[in-house]
Amino acid sequence: MSTRSALALAIAFAGAATLAAQSPRFGVGRPPTPDEVRGLGAAIAPDGGGLPEGSGTVAEGRTLYAARCASCHGPNGEGGGVGAALVGGKGTLATARPLKTVGSFWPHATTVWDYVNRAMPFNQPGLLKPEEVYAVVAYILNLNGIIAEDVVMNASTLPTVKMPNRDGFVADPRPDVGLTNPRKPKP
Amino acid sequence: MLGGGFLAQRQKLLAWDTPGKLGAPLGPYGERSPFEKAVRWHRDSKTPETGSCFTPLQASVGTITPSSLHYERHHSGIPTIDPSQHRLVIHGMVDRPISLTMAEIQRLPSITRTLVLECGGNSAGEWAARTGPDVQRSYGLVSCSEWTGVPLATLLAEVGVQRTASWVIAEGADACRMERSVPLSKALENSLLAYGQNGEMIRPSQGYPLRLINPGWEGNTNVKWLHSLKLTNQPYMARDETSKYSDLMPDGKARIFTYQMEAKSVITFPSGGQTLPGIGLYELSGLAWSGKGKIERVEITIDGGRSWVAAQLQEPRLPIALTRFRMPWRFDGREAVIASRAIDETGYVQPSREDLVAARGGNSIYHFNGTKFWRVQADGTVTNVDA
Numbered sequence: 028m029s030t031r032s033a034l035a036l037a038i039a040f041a042g043a044a045t046l047a048a049q050s051p052r053f054g055v056g057r058p059p060t061p062d063e064v065r066g067l068g069a070a071i072a073p074d075g076g077g078l079p080e081g082s083g084t085v086a087e088g089r090t091l092y093a094a095r096c097a098s099c100h101g102p103n104g105e106g107g108g109v110g111a112a113l114v115g116g117k118g119t120l121a122t123a124r125p126l127k128t129v130g131s132f133w134p135h136a137t138t139v140w141d142y143v144n145r146a147m148p149f150n151q152p153g154l155l156k157p158e159e160v161y162a163v164v165a166y167i168l169n170l171n172g173i174i175a176e177d178v179v180m181n182a183s184t185l186p187t188v189k190m191p192n193r194d195g196f197v198a199d200p201r202p203d204v205g206l207t208n209p210r211k212p213k214p
Numbered sequence: 215m216l217g218g219g220f221l222a223q224r225q226k227l228l229a230w231d232t233p234g235k236l237g238a239p240l241g242p243y244g245e246r247s248p249f250e251k252a253v254r255w256h257r258d259s260k261t262p263e264t265g266s267c268f269t270p271l272q273a274s275v276g277t278i279t280p281s282s283l284h285y286e287r288h289h290s291g292i293p294t295i296d297p298s299q300h301r302l303v304i305h306g307m308v309d310r311p312i313s314l315t316m317a318e319i320q321r322l323p324s325i326t327r328t329l330v331l332e333c334g335g336n337s338a339g340e341w342a343a344r345t346g347p348d349v350q351r352s353y354g355l356v357s358c359s360e361w362t363g364v365p366l367a368t369l370l371a372e373v374g375v376q377r378t379a380s381w382v383i384a385e386g387a388d389a390c391r392m393e394r395s396v397p398l399s400k401a402l403e404n405s406l407l408a409y410g411q412n413g414e415m416i417r418p419s420q421g422y423p424l425r426l427i428n429p430g431w432e433g434n435t436n437v438k439w440l441h442s443l444k445l446t447n448q449p450y451m452a453r454d455e456t457s458k459y460s461d462l463m464p465d466g467k468a469r470i471f472t473y474q475m476e477a478k479s480v481i482t483f484p485s486g487g488q489t490l491p492g493i494g495l496y497e498l499s500g501l502a503w504s505g506k507g508k509i510e511r512v513e514i515t516i517d518g519g520r521s522w523v524a525a526q527l528q529e530p531r532l533p534i535a536l537t538r539f540r541m542p543w544r545f546d547g548r549e550a551v552i553a554s555r556a557i558d559e560t561g562y563v564q565p566s567r568e569d570l571v572a573a574r575g576g577n578s579i580y581h582f583n584g585t586k587f588w589r590v591q592a593d594g595t596v597t598n599v600d601a
Contacts, residue, residue, distance in 0.1 A: 052372050053322055056312030059303045063313050067303045068385045068442025070393055073451045109260050121466030125577050127457060132468075135451045142453040146390035149261060152290055153391070196460065196470040204573045205476065205565035205583075 071141035075186030081157035082181035088166025130171030136188035263291035268354030279357035290390035297423040306445035309374030332356040334432030348487040358536035362410030387439040395449035430505030464575035475505030478583035479556035490594035504558035509537040518551035
């Protein structure tokens with residue numbers, strides 16, 4: 028081995044040693060601020076994880092609903108030209124005309140809280156205070172006969188609400204069609 | 215006598231040609247010819263910030279969808295985001311939660327993939343045979359782009375995912391902060407944090423400046439305007455994975471987390487609303503795709519499904535991407551009922567509408583991937599076969 032190639036090899040090894048000593052991480056970013064974690068990704072888990080303090084009653088929700096929700100979802104949650112029906116549909120899921128509402132279809136009350144909080148009212152999403160969200164969710168659950176008039180919704184009570192269609196969901200079994208020798212498609 | 219010289223030699227051959235007149239000057243950002251009119255279609259809505267618009271597949275050539283014609287589905291409008299102010303926060307069950315700028319994300323090693331994107335609700339009308347009159351309105355919630363970005367696995371390694379984590383909750387910065395739960399296994403397998411589309415930054419309507427791309431999975435999981443990824447030990451049962459984007463079966467139970475898009479194809483020429491100008495030889499053409507890999511074969515019928523023959527496939531066939539198929543076809547002036555069916559590399563055969571309805575009923579809404587028949591009438595007009 029010539030001196031020159033030995034030197035090249037030594038340099039190559041030195042380079043490899045330097046690379047190996049480097050962290051495998053890129054070191055990008057900084058720790059998020061508490062505001063960033065609160066403001067971005069404030070999702071609510073089915074077990075209630077992420078629910079804020081505060082509480083709301085059915086009566087408070089009734090007033091709020093009339094002011095902020097009824098114009099789209101109808102005076103009694105029956106749905107309107109813009110907003111979906113929030114009540115009704117019980118017993119329709121296995122019929123030719125299923126009506127999928129909070130009462131007939133939604134499996135978790137926490138989802139109602141999470142969705143109202145992030146997306147409602149449609150034209151001003153994200154402006155309701157936690158107490159207002161608890162109240163309007165309480166009212167919608169009460170409209171569906173799921174909770175009584177005097178039940179208060181908060182971070183402890185909401186996750187314990189048993190939704191009527193809690194067990195109405197199944198895992199994806201596909202491929203269920205199209206695996207072998209399909210029937211000849213007919214127009 | 216200038217007019218009697220050079221210009222006299224330039225004969226005006228075509229209507230648009232004006233001898234002696236220069237063309238338009240160069241511009242900073244290109245536009246298509248004013249003679250090209252294909253646009254997306256969307257229904258009138260009382261809330262125009264929500265809804266969907268459909269790609270004009272009948273006018274498409276090749277396999278890439280122009281960014282400006284990519285289908286859209288929005289839930290609360292398109293936000294205007296200054297990328298210098300945008301951040302992605304990765305938090306939850308991780309050792310080192312981080313907040314990243316776009317510049318930091320774009321500094322990381324990137325990859326580029328051509329991928330089809332299809333709305334889970336594409337062709338929803340076909341379940342009931344109430345269909346749009348053309349390929350755009352019935353199959354147009356599908357598009358194909360070249361996406362560039364950072365594998366999500368790179369950043370998950372960066373933050374150190376804790377052993378207890380099994381899901382990633384992805385949230386967008388649109389007004390309704392749309393969110394979806396994505397299994398960690400998918401995130402580690404091939405999810406992409408995309409900032410590029412078709413050679414430039416993603417369009418605002420497609421998620422500018424950052425979009426989660428989940429190859430082969432329904433469009434809704436490809437969260438636009440991505441600003442948060444939260445590692446958790448459970449799915450969050452978001453509205454858009456329970457109330458919506460779940461598939462209701464005849465027994466009243468709904469299939470949940472139906473992420474995978476299966477093989478599908480449709481003939482784009484001739485298709486509903488088009489007219490063949492006369493008897494003669496044509497090239498029948500269409501698009502096939504599968505969320506599970508490459509298209510292996512496309513078969514075409516011109517006799518209403520009695521016989522099927524293999525079409526030519528445009529190479530290269532990329533996995534989870536639109537594949538163009540073609541077949542020479544002589545229209546002899548007699549009615550023909552035509553359709554295509556795709557077979558992907560897993561051996562899955564695109565089913566008929568009848569087989570889908572037999573297995574899943576008519577209330578599913580999502581994941582319709584049945585064969586699509588067009589009727590070429592004796593006079594050359596093409597209609598939906600159910601019209």
